[in-house]
Amino acid sequence: MPEADCPPPRATYRLQLNARFNFAAVEAIAAYLAQLGVSHVYASPFLKARPGSSHGYDIVDHSALNPDLGTKEDFDLMMQALRANGLGLILDFVPNHMGVNGADNPYWLDVLEWGQESAYAGWFDIDWQPEPSHLRGKVLVPVLGDQYGAVLAGGGLELCFDARAGEIAIWAHGAHKLPIHPGHYGRVLGSDHAALEKLSDAFSHLEGFHPHEQRRAGQLKADLAALVAAEPTVTEAVAERLGRFAGMAGELESWKRLDRLIADQHWRVAHFRVAADDINYRRFFNISDLAGLRIEHEELFDHAHRFVFELIAEGVLDGLRIDHIDGLLDPKTYCRRLREKAPRPIYLVVEKILGENEELREDWHADGTTGYEFANLLTNLLIDPSGQAQLDELYRRFTGERRSFKAISREGKLAIMADEMAGELDGLAREAARIARSNPRTADFTRNVLQRALREIVAGFRVYRTYVDAEGASAADLQELESAFTQARRSGRGIDHSVFDFLFSLLGGEAVAKPGSGFSRQDVMRFAMRFQQYTGPIMAKGVEDTAFYRYNRFIAANEVGGHPGHLGASVETFHTANLARHAGAMLATSTHDTKRGEDCRARLAVLSEIPVDFTEATARWRSMLDGNETRPDGNDIFLLFQLLVGAWPVELVSTDIGALERFQERLQLAMLKSAREAKVHTNWAAPDEIYEKSLHDYVAAAFANQDFLADFIGFEKRVIELGAANSLTQTVLKFTVPGVPDIYQGAEAYDFSLVDPDNRRPVDWVWRRESLGNIRPVARDNLLDGSAKLATIAKLLELRRRHEALFAAGDYRPIEMAGDRVIAFSRQHGDCALVVVAARFPGRGAIDGFLPLAHHCPVYGDLLSGRQITPGKEGIDLAMLLAELPAAVLVPQTPPAIRHSQP
Structure with a gap:
């Protein structure tokens, strides 16, 4: 890892820049962000993109600012405002591709x-x-x-x-x-x-x-x-x-x-x-409008980074977030070169989606990932695994779907390879065939059989890619290749095993491991590394953008980097992840790519606690709405019911016609995108207007049905209350565990957004400023209001500001608790310490037991409620501690050394 001469941010705030929210808009909220307590603005790409770009990832010139966002003077004024408020700047940088076509590149x-x-x-x-x-x-x-x-x-x-x-x-x-x-x-x-x-x-x-x-x-x-x-x-x-x-x-x-x-x-x-x-x-x-760059060429690397390095040298930029690191031919060399050529040390995180049990490569010298794995960890921590069996049965009965998520994922990857990225696979097969023909021992392997085998291998991958390079394959690479090949040999039964043996020798580098192999080392390594650039897009498009929209069993788990085949994460898993995480890794809960906002997922997690109630409710709702002549299939209806539960605005009542219409339109757009991404009844290339109209009309019918709305709102009230408890637990944990908390724009208040572009709607900055200026102690009676979440974040960020060393370098000590409902840990650095306690599964009712703190200090202050808490002989009574709020952040009133007794 890099030397600690560039400390990580205290906390970051992600901003999505576009023509409507530009440099001047950032300047206007700089004081608010500083008051909230973040240390850095984390900006979406602001280099010159295609005119009218809504996201900035279609860069056409790495050496200039995006004129859609303002002038150089506007940029300078923004920077002056950030500096005046003590804020640094991190840029989302795009080295993998450029915007093409049109007339701008x-x-x-x-x-x-x-x-x-x-x-x-x-x-x-x-x-x-x-x-x-x-x-x-x-x-x-x-x-x-x-x-x-x-x-x-x-x-x-x-x-x-x-x-x-x-x-x-x-x-x-x-x-x-x-x-x-x-x-x-x-x-x-x-x-x-x-x-x-x-x-x-x-x-x-x-x-x-x-x-x-x-x-x-x-x-x-x-x-x-x-x-x-x-x-x-x-x-x-x-x-x-x-x-x-x-x-x-x-x-x-x-x-x-x-x-x-x-x-x-x-x-x-x-x-x-x-x-x-x-x-x-x-x-x-x-x-097709985004063409891949060969950033591994040093001349191009120097050109693409020249302007950014100037901004770093001038102190404008403190860090970079590297977009789509898996798209690069050689991520390790890229990251090393970035470290070597940057004019001064910087904070460096990579957008890397980790598979189950996959770890970020240490030899990249990155400070961490952008936090997708953390978002999924927190969501799963809130999901009650005891509800999975009943949710499985509900999904089977409601939709008729009996395939596993693994099977649907494989189907999605195969579909993308056949329909949308066949040309790239064909190119890989041609390369493999050319290599095979160069050696008499493999000359009979045809392009056709190699392409069939490659398709099965790619479909069998558990991770986005391996990282075999000129230095060879790591143990982790070989393990993932062996797993993919084992699956491919099972599914590709008509393909001779010698074909797989040959391809394994290429992809693992064994074919040229020794002199005299008969193969060109350059050809083999080029093939292996290009193959690695292909598996990531297939995973992204086949799983994230296809299977996640086909498998609607429990959509809170269908998140970027998620593994929805299994629901729930244990407290032990949570602690283990926190102990292993680098201090500079981002802690994200919502991003511009998440499919549901963090509080939408936290609320949906409640359904895992009440699967029987949800089963009965969905049966009633379907019966109420089944009078429509044309209706979508059960899978899409089941998705709709979950979206309604997860995103229903807290204040929305059935008599507010205008608000109902606005929310209805948001749902209709989200349902349309979901159906097109699923590619079952309709798709982006050839939309089925009849089916899409049935989706649109079904949503409209639901909002027009007063019996349905009354029943739904009656069910939703309890879910909203329990979801608010989950949101507070999620917020407290995010801002106290090791790592760098990242706030997605607007998500310091409740974020019930749906898939983009819904999650890029304008933010109400006026309400946030006013709420931040009137911070109250967090209490049960203001949990349903987004101001309670905002107040919690502000208090915890202030704590992080006052005790930076505690959070940047302090130890993390799990506190063992009886049962599965309480997460507890302490953080300590020198004389500074705190204890965090959070409850999960609020639907189960009150929590009994004690928080065991032996040799504790006489009095703790709860940062959230403002209460003073005096432990008893056995510690702190959890029923008392968590009676009003599902979490507490306890700060000793005198600086002790915290030790824990066993439950």
Whole structure:
């Protein structure tokens, strides 16, 4: 791990920047964030992205600020406000991909214009020699809304001239710029006009300036722009020449000249669905507008980080959050290079989704992950595992679904490989076949059988990827490969085991472990490392974005990095995770990627305590709503009922028509996205309007049914009360265990948001400021109000500010408690100490027993309620301690050494 010369933040506050919430907006809330008690703003990407980007991950220039967020002056004013309030800044940095298509990325446009001769061709992860011969030496550009011929005949591909730049390009649908290679400008400009003829001839002889064709072309473009600006007749002549490439709408034959010009370019424009099969550049997952970067190339690394390193050197940035670390070819080398080249020590966390029992690699020298595993740990801590059997039975009866989550996950991964990322798998199979043919011992392994085997191996992965590199495979890598291959051999029974043996030797590096193997080490390592870049997207799209929307047994557990096949986590598991966590790891409970807000999940956890009541309620609700002629299937209805329970606004009553309509619309949008992601009845590529209308209408019918609303609200009242207790427990634990608490924007109050874009709705900063200015002791009577959560966070952040060493370096000591309902631990550093006690499963009623504190101090103060508590002989009476609130943070009134007796 890195030296402790860059202490981790005390707490971070995640902000999602966009045109509506920009640099000026951050400046305006800086004082509020400081008053809340965080130490750092943790900003979404603010480097230059495609115009209108709602998220900033589609960066087109790493060396500039995003103009949609404001000017350089606006940025400086924001920084002045942050510094004046004692706040640092952490940036969400995107090294894996850039935004492409459109007309905004100059590096991508240069590649389209010059092909492999572009100075930036090596920046993007492009296969210039793919299997389809018509794509060799070209980049597939899948941006058309219809088949190529239909778009061409309909005039959707237009030859245009940029008079200011002197450039000629095809524009697809008026939005996507496809540059014409300058060597073909002569075909467009022709010889009809004397001045144009000279330039036409010059463009047609660029090869004479090799290897400086691009510089020569730039000079000629400038000459063309100047000529057009100086002589109006030239403008008319160019327009006339462009017109010769246009045809008659609907008559494909009339567009032949333009078709031939397009065919000779370094790109092939195609229908967007072609990407699934023929894509020849690595994408971010299956998003064709985000092209993968080869950040492992040091020249590109230096270019992409130059501006960010300047901000670090100037003291503007204190840390980086690395987006999608698993997308990189070599995450370890990337992180090491980042540490080595950063102008000063920084806080460094990585967006890494850990599988069950997977640990962050120590040799990356990162301070920790961004905290998905912690969010799932807390949610599972609140879920009562004793309710799983009844929830399983309810789900089977309600939906008819009897498959396990593991089976549904495998199905989802196979579907993504077949439908959305088949081209990438085909490319891996071709690489494997080329390697096989290079050695007589493996020359008979065909591409087809290798592709079948690879599909089974990828489907069998338990983690997002392995990290085999030039230094070999770690024990953890080999363990995960063996697990995936064991599963693949079972499921791929028709495939000879020798095929799997060969692929294992490639993916584990054994094939070239010794000299004289007969294989190229470069080829084998390239294949193994590219394979690793493929498994992560399949896991993300197949599990997170497919299986999580198909398996609606208990959606609180269907969270990024979650493992919903099993419900619940023991107190021992919680303590073990806290003891193993690095002090710099983020503690997230809501993020821009979570599918439900933290308090929505905490409330849903209550259902695991009352599965019988929930079973009876869902039966009544379904009966009340079954009068609709068309209705969604049981799985989607079961999802709807859970979303209603988890997200129902505390203050919402059936007579508030306006609020009901707003909440109804949120649910309809969430249900639509869920159904499309599930890809069972409808999907994004080919929506089923009839089924989607049935979803929309079913939700509307529920909100229009007064009997249903009355019954639902009667059930919901108890769940809301118990959920509020869970929320407080979750909040207290998050801000007291080892790690760096991260607050997602607005989630210092109750966060009942649904999947994005619902979780990116505007935040009511006025209410939060006012509530923070009127902090009261936390009590039972204000638990239902989000101000109680905000007050708890503010008090705990103030404690962290006053005792930074306690939380940054203090020890964590579990306190053993009888039963499974109480989590207790102490933190101590020198003379500073505290004891945390939190209850779970509030539906079971009061808690009996004692908190065993031997040799304790005479009096403790509860930070939340403000009470003074004096322990008795056996310790502190839990029934008394937790009578009003489900958690307590006990601060000794004199500095003791805390020891614990056994229960």
